[in-house]
Amino acid sequence: MATTARPVIRVLPAPPGLPEPLPEPAVEDLRLETIFGALSGPLRLEIVRRLLLEREEFDHPCGWFGFDRPKSSLTHHFKALREAGVLRQRQYGLERRSEVRIDDLNTRFPGLLDLIASSSESGR
Template sequence: MATTARPAIRVLPEPPGLPEPLPEPAAADLRLETVFGALSGPLRLEIVRRLLLEREEFDHPCGWFGFDRPKSSLTHHFKALREAGVLRQRQYGLERRSEVRIDDLNARFPGLIDLVAGWEPDAS
């Protein structure tokens, strides 16, 4: 029986002096149906997956992803992920940067992060 290797999730140390996070639900208040709702679209899944597997810094602005979408559309998707408790966002001047709430999601929903990291977009 063959097993597939799990993708390596990139965990980077929190740098000192970070701005306070934008409002988000407490870890104890995360609800699976809300998280699933936020992850229900392929673009949002791709955002989270790339932050888990490809991040180069502790957190990233939406421009890092290189999506060819209007800024207002991307803002909506990032806000939905933050309000569901999937992402943590911080304001750096005019820029918002995002990271996945790995520890909180692993504590509430063991295995979910590995599922998202292992998801691959449909090539069709």
């Protein structure tokens, strides 16, 4: 039986001088059902998958994804992912940039990010 290679999650070092993250749940407060709820939409799942596999910088603004959606809609999706504990967001002037909480999620739910990274493209 042939096995397929698992996608490689891109982990980039944090640059110096990052702004403080916006409010987010502590690692011990992350709940699987809340995370599953946040990931249940195909667009949100695609946001996380792309940040895991295609990131070019430490964190990205919502415009990096190139989704043809209103900014207010995208803001709502990013906020839902942050409040569930999936994403970490920082404010850079007028721009919010996002990254997946890789270490926190791997600590709390081992294998979850590998599953997300292995999912097929959706939500575009």
